[in-house]
Amino acid sequence: MDSKEPLGPSPAVLAKRDKVKPSQWCHKVNIEFDNWCDSDNPKTILPNDVIKAAAAITHEIPKTPLTKSRYTTKLNMDLYYKLEIFHRTGSFSERGALYSLKMLGVEQRKIGVITASLGNWAMALAYYGCKLNIPVTVVLPVYTLVSVVEKCKYFKAKVILNGKNLAESKRHAFTILADSGKTYINGYDHPHVIAGAGTIGIEILEQLPQIDAILVPVGGGGLIAGIAAIVKHIKPEVLIYGIEPVKCCSFFKAMENKWPYETAVSRSLAESLAVPTAGYNAYNTAQSMIDKMVLVDDDWITRAVLHLVESEKIVVEGAGAVSMSALLAVPEIIPELREKTVVCLITGGNIDAVTLPKCLDRAKAVEGRLIKLTVALPVDGMKEQVQILRIIANVGCNIVRSYYERGWTTGNEFFKIYLTLLIETTGLEKSCTLKRVMERLFPDKCKFLEEPFSPIPMCACFPKRFC
Structure with a gap:
């Protein structure tokens, strides 16, 4: 992404749309076409884009804690946690939500925005939409937790439950978009969302200059793309590891295939990472800067949740514990990080009261403790x-x-x-x-x-x- 040029629909695309009514346009072109996330014209997020995002959101979003783990001796590394769980809606998604809404034009703010989400992104966008007085519509899968739906409604968002997974919810959102005039904001691949997420990388380098490696949970890839863009620019020797659930590994598959494509995903404890197609901008930005991709099993994720609760006194969701799960895998899968300074990114704490005890019991059973x-x-x-x-x-x-x-x-x-x-x-x-x-x-x-x-x-x- 060239930060010197404004992003958005090209003149040719706008001209084409002007000739056709919105209700007719959706039948003449790909209904899910998103000029911000175009597979034929992927954008590259540059370090300056992340720096601009940091300047724009720094007053509303304070620096999040970086705490040292109590598990450093056992793991034989200097381990830290970057805690993104203390935001108002409980996840890192607020960074990209705020920045993407701030970058809207006056008319776009009046009409409002729409998105499809698995939960965290919807709540973050709804929250800042409410604060900035921008109408927000969120489309969620039908199995979405009641607590997520109610929180979105509390922040005055219009909530639509449609689809069995993110792909179906997104398709429905674009059906609405065709006639509404709203702006669709992709929660893991919009350039402004990626740049907003990348501000975490700036904070980590400021808080821990001697860092050797960052472990990043991966779904659609926006988070790791934003962090890699700025960290590899400032300190290229820092290792960037992507950690992804084996049940929903679209970014891993994109790396193998050398381009994103729709993959089958099954329900995982890390539900907010269940993205069927990795982001085109995210992949285009991050693929050359990722040092390793690692897949983790749900059982390792439950162990990470249990460890963070018992040893660190931190309650996190499955997706939030994914980075830590790679360090608890049996047998050990990233031994090269021993004796290094490592940061595990803890991305969210939105685990519900029903899932948490089941997760803890499962982890104890896996470890032979139950x-x-x-x-x-x-x-x-x-x-x-x-x-x-x-x-x-x-x-x-x-x-x-x-x-x-x-x-x-x-x-x-x-x-x-x-x-x-x-x-x-x-x-x-x-x-x-x-x-x-x-x-x-x-x-x-x-x-x-x-x-x-x-x-x-x-x-x-x-x-x-x-x-």
């Missing part, structure tokens, strides 16, 4: 029940939940009950001890949920380096 045991006992087996409780106590475990289920009313099942226990331990070693003791004392009567005793699966497609 196990499920069912024991078949005689109906009058009080002695056996007391013995089981003593074994659990002697091994040093805690019972989190327990319940009974009567056997079926025919045959031998008539005289049985099934005692199911959810047991918390300090780790896999202690869980294995309990398993061995129980199977020895109650042969053929106890059944463990085996998953916690299996190794964490490793994705076969990473890590890969793209130069």
Whole structure:
């Protein structure tokens, strides 16, 4: 992107649109065509664009904290967290939202803007639209959390629920756009959004000049593009690693394919990163500056969420913990960062009250700290029940939940009950001890949920380096 020239529809495009009514125009050209994010004419975000964005938003968006991890010794690196969770709507998206709205013309501000989003971007745009008195319409997938919908409405945005994923929501947004005259702002690929996100890179270099590497969560790629644009310009020796969920890895696929294309995405704990097609501007800007792309499994993301809650006292969403998850992978996948100064970008804290406890339990199960045991006992087996409780106590475990289920009313099942226990331990070693003791004392009567005793699966497609 050349910061000396104004961006927007070219004269040829404007002339073409002027000849056709909006309602007719959508049938004559690609309905989802976005001149700001044109695959045939991708823009490159330059360092000066990020510097201009920083100057424009610095008074409304204060510098976010950079805190040192309590996990540095165990990971054998000087680890820091850049915390983007304390914004009004809980994510880094506010930077790009504010800057993109500030760059609108007078007439565009009056008519308003529209976007499709998975949540965080919608809330950020709605919030600053409300503050700047700019009408905002957001199209969200139908499964979007009620809390996200209500927050967007609280900030006076018009909310439309349509589509099973971001691609379908975006398509619906452009259908509305064709007749409304509104401005569509892409939440991960609009040049002003990318430049706004890049201001995080400026802050990191100011707060930690001796930095060696930055780990960045990746969805559509706007965040890593903005950060890479400014960091590689000021300090090119800093490593930029993109960390992306294996269930939704459109940017990783774009790097492999050497151009973005629509990829299949499945629901992940990092839902706000589930972008089916990487941004054209983002890819065009970042692809030559990314030192490594790494894919992470959902189980590693749950472990990162658990670690940040337990060790750092920080509550984050799945997407926000993606960068940290790469450091907790088993086996270790980025050993080259040992003894280096590393920043994990924590991008958001919008995890709901239903998902958080499930995520923490899943992480404990993955680490062998939460196990499920069912024991078949005689109906009058009080002695056996007391013995089981003593074994659990002697091994040093805690019972989190327990319940009974009567056997079926025919045959031998008539005289049985099934005692199911959810047991918390300090780790896999202690869980294995309990398993061995129980199977020895109650042969053929106890059944463990085996998953916690299996190794964490490793994705076969990473890590890969793209130069």
